Amino acid sequence: MAFPTPLNVESTQPGRVVNSGHGKGSKRSASAVSWGAIAAGGAAAAALSLILLILGVGLGLSSVSPWTHAGVTATTLGASTIVWLTITQLLASAMGGYLAGRLRTKWLDAQADEVYFRDTAHGFLAWAVSSLATAALLTSVIGSIVGGGLQAGATVAGGAAVAATGLAQDDDGGSMAYFVDTLFRRDPNANASSNAAAANVAPVDAAITDIGTDRDTAEIARILMFSNLSEPLPEDDVRHVGQLVAQRTGLSQQAAQQRVTDTYARAQSRVREAETDARAAADAARKASATAALWLFVSLLIGAFCASLAATFGGRQRDA
Incomplete structure (x- = not known):
């Protein structure tokens, strides 16, 4: 059986409201986080970051020149990019933190140290919302910075594989065509008897000569491309290629083989x-990627600190 609440003199007076303690308890149970202020500060910081990043891209591209010895160097461009990212984080985070602290609700029942902590937390949360929004808008940029280190290893393997196969190849022997051409260069110091004998030979159809020349060139190119360039050329290949070179240049077999060996060593x-x-x-790409990631980390930490500090100033002005 419920007993009625006893009434005292003050509670029975006209216009007097009974204080049962429910109002005080409901006030203390209210949330200490002003999500509206945090969202507003995060949106402002993200927008300002985007504007400053676009401005930085414009300034960076305008300082790069396609002409030789014109414009800034790669080192200067990298340093200026790092400085601009830091300035962007500082300004945008400070703006977002200040708005989050200035727009939050006023806590009447909180102590001074509790208010300071809540303002700091509001600034940090505003920075976090801004960072997540900026990362969502600039996913490709963040991915290129982080993925650059992973792609460096693939670049090493790819570059080594391309170099080991003689770089680009085509029907004429690719990059080996130059070395094949050097094999067939006539030696001006070849003995006169070979030249005289060649002069007494009856003329041959030029079309047949061109066909034989192209066939020999293609054959030598295939031999050089098939061989493992990290090892010496096999002796039978040296001998066979030397015979073709001797026929075309008038060199002796020994001199032709020596030319083949020297040319292969140059290749x-x-x-x-x-x-x-x-x-x-x-x-170099791996080091640049690591440096960019480290400085991006530092700039984000600076942004978090500035947002938290600015929120305390904004909250102090809010309560003044």
């Missing part, structure tokens, strides 16, 4: 240089 050196360049380019 191997060219392949090693191409592989070294590919590895150096891949390593």
Whole structure:
């Protein structure tokens, strides 16, 4: 059986409201997070970040020139990009944090240290919302920065494979065509007897000569491309190619074989240089990707700190 609440003198007076403690409890149970202020600050920070990034891209592209020795260097462009990203995070995060602190509700029952903590949390949450929104809009940019390090290894393997196969190939022997042509260069110091004998030979149909020349060139190109450029050319291939070179240039068999060996060594050196360049380019891309990721991390930390600090200023002005 429920007993009626006893009434005192104050509760029976006209116009007096009974204070049962429910109003105070409901006020304390209210949420300490002003999501509307956080969303407003995050949206403002994301919009300002986008504007500043677009401005930075425009300034960066205008400083790059296609002409040699004109415009900024790659080092200067990279340093300016890092500085601009940091400035963008600082300004945009400070703006978002300040708005989040200034637009939040006023906490009447909170102590000073609790208000400071809540303002800091509001600034941090506004920065988090802004960062997530910016990352969603700039997914391709973030992916290119993070994925650059992973692609560096593939660049090394791809560059080494291309270099080992003699780079690009076509029907005429590809990059080996130059070395094949050097094999058939006539030696001006060839002995006169060979030249005289060649002069006494009856003329041959030019079409037949061209067919034989093209066949020999294609054959030598196939031999060089089929061989493993990291190992010496087999002796039987050296002998056979030397015979073809001797027939075309008037050199002795020994001199022709020596020319084949020297030319093949030059081709191997060219392949090693191409592989070294590919590895150096891949390593440079890996280092650039790692540096960009580290500085992006630093700029985001600066943005989080600025947003949290600015929110405390905004909240202080809100309560003033």
